[in-house]
Amino acid sequence: MSLNRRKMIALGAGAAALATTGGVASAASGPSDSELARSLGFRSSFARANGIRLHYVAGGRGEPLVLLPGWPQTWWEYHKVMPALARKYRVIVPDLRGMNLSEKPAGGYDKKTMARDILELVRSLGHQSVNIAGHDIGSQVAFSFAANHPAATRKVALMDIAHPDDSYYDLPLIPRPGAGFNLWWFAFNQVQGLPEQVLQGRFRQVQDWLFDNTLADPTSIPDRDRAIYARAYDPAEAIRASNGWYQAFHQDIADLKTYARIPSPLLALSTEFSDADFRAKLPNLAADFRVTKLNTGHWMPEEAPEEVSRLLAEFFA
Numbered sequence: 066m067s068l069n070r071r072k073m074i075a076l077g078a079g080a081a082a083l084a085t086t087g088g089v090a091s092a093a094s095g096p097s098d099s100e101l102a103r104s105l106g107f108r109s110s111f112a113r114a115n116g117i118r119l120h121y122v123a124g125g126r127g128e129p130l131v132l133l134p135g136w137p138q139t140w141w142e143y144h145k146v147m148p149a150l151a152r153k154y155r156v157i158v159p160d161l162r163g164m165n166l167s168e169k170p171a172g173g174y175d176k177k178t179m180a181r182d183i184l185e186l187v188r189s190l191g192h193q194s195v196n197i198a199g200h201d202i203g204s205q206v207a208f209s210f211a212a213n214h215p216a217a218t219r220k221v222a223l224m225d226i227a228h229p230d231d232s233y234y235d236l237p238l239i240p241r242p243g244a245g246f247n248l249w250w251f252a253f254n255q256v257q258g259l260p261e262q263v264l265q266g267r268f269r270q271v272q273d274w275l276f277d278n279t280l281a282d283p284t285s286i287p288d289r290d291r292a293i294y295a296r297a298y299d300p301a302e303a304i305r306a307s308n309g310w311y312q313a314f315h316q317d318i319a320d321l322k323t324y325a326r327i328p329s330p331l332l333a334l335s336t337e338f339s340d341a342d343f344r345a346k347l348p349n350l351a352a353d354f355r356v357t358k359l360n361t362g363h364w365m366p367e368e369a370p371e372e373v374s375r376l377l378a379e380f381f382a
Contacts, residue, residue, distance in 0.1 A: 095292055098122070098140075098166055105147055107156070111166075114185035115178070120166035121159040121186065125151025128219070129192045130381060131183060132158045135201020135226070136254075136307055137272050139165040139297045141290065142200065145370035146377070153378055154196070159186060161206065163306030165297040174309030175316040176228065180209040184217055196381040198222035200366060202310045205229060205317065208350075211331070212324040220381055222332040224373075225339045225363050227346055229317040246338065250275075254311035261301035261308075268304065269295035281361065285368045327351040332380045334359055334373065 098120065102109040107124035122140055130150060134142045140158040150156050160167040162179050173179070183206065187195050196219045199207030204226040211221040212228075233251070240247050250271075253260060264271060272294055276286050298304060331354040333343040340358045347354045357376060361368040 095289070095296065101141060101144070101293070105144055106151065107147065107158075112186055112189050114189060115173075115182045117162060117168040117170055117173070117182065119159050119162070119168070119182060119186055121157055122147075123155065123157045123190075125154055125156045127154040128381070129187060129190075129195040130154035130156050130377075131187060131195050131197040131207075132156065133161065133183070133197070133199035133203030133206050134158070134164070135199070135203045136310060137268070137275065137298055138201075138294050141293050142364070143366050144290075146366050146374045149371075149374040150378060154381065157187065157190065157195075159183060161203065161310075163303075163309055165303075169302050169306035172309070174306070175313040175320065176205045176209040177213055177317075177320050179206045179310075180213050183210055184214050187217070193217065194219050196220050196222075198224065198377055198381075200224035201226050201363070208327070209317075209320070211327045211329050212321075215328050218327075218329040220330045220332070221327065222334065222377060222380060223343075224334045224365055225336050227333075227339070227342060228321055228350070229314045230321055230346070231318060233314055233318065246279075251311060254308045255314075257308070257312065261304040264298075264304050265301045266299050268298040272298070276364070279362050280364060280368065282368070286364060290367070324350075328353070330354070330380075332357065332376070334365060334376060336361055336363060336365070338363070 099109040102122040105124065107122045109122050111118055111120055132143045134140055140160050143158050147156055147158065162173060162182050163169045194217045197207045197210055204223040205228050207221055208223060208228040211218040236248060236251060238252060269291065272291055276291065277283050280286060298307065327350060331351040333347060333354065333356045335343050335356055335358045340356065343356045359365055359369055359372060366373050
């Protein structure tokens with residue numbers, strides 16, 4: 066089946082779902098995060114870290130491995146890889162500051178502060194150093210963790226997104242035809258006050274558009290998982306907090322200029338869209354790195370969970 070055909074089928078299903086809810090995507094109540102965690106053999110918990118309350122799930126035994134999720138998802142984006150990794154590692158998957166069940170303060174969404182959140186979380190769990198991996202916004206936080214807390218970083222893995230830098234200021238608002246994908250949400254999430262007014266209770270529509278237009282196989286993130294993510298982002302406060310991750314890019318860019326090269330071994334899992342970016346930037350950012358390209362879209366933990374699990378397990382071993 067062609068990619069366009071799969072997208073049409075998925076979009077048709079999404080339209081049918083909207084029709085049954087009066088045109089507004091509904092994040093109906095479903096299993097709680099505790100129930101979801103238990104279904105994987107994990108446990109859902111909370112901890113105070115860096116002055117806020119963070120939600121996390123943990124399971125498995127071995128060296129600690131922290132997995133950081135991104136926008137517009139939650140810790141659940143790793144549900145396909147967590148059981149496999151838990152056979153060798155103590156897997157800890159937090160909801161970032163502002164995400165899902167974690168606290169949503171007015172500020173602190175720069176990646177340096179968010180990395181401090183994770184440091185204090187793992188210290189509260191009794192770990193002095195950890196392996197850490199991140200995807201999307203979580204990848205930016207993982208990089209900042211390694212840059213700001215090298216003694217606490219054994220190894221670090223980045224999935225499809227590098228830390229914000231000056232190149233963000235060159236992203237076109239309207240790309241020329243054939244020049245690449247329009248990252249419109251980078252600009253939209255910079256707007257203060259409007260997104261939560263427009264999207265409150267309707268966030269499923271944004272998620273469906275992103276998934277259906279960037280997944281090679283839209284069924285890689287099925288309706289049940291989309292409903293879990295929509296439930297986490299539907300409230301106005303959740304949208305406002307997640308926009309804070311984007312609105313802090315200016316501070317992130319300034320912070321990057323103060324960092325030395327990361328001394329910890331670094332693995333970048335890239336896609337067609339991020340491979341050249343990683344290979345161009347990492348020589349200036351890390352002393353010991355490798356880039357492995359995957360044949361997936363952006364959502365690699367859900368599109369290629371077996372490959373991601375294997376690559377992470379081999380790298381962190």
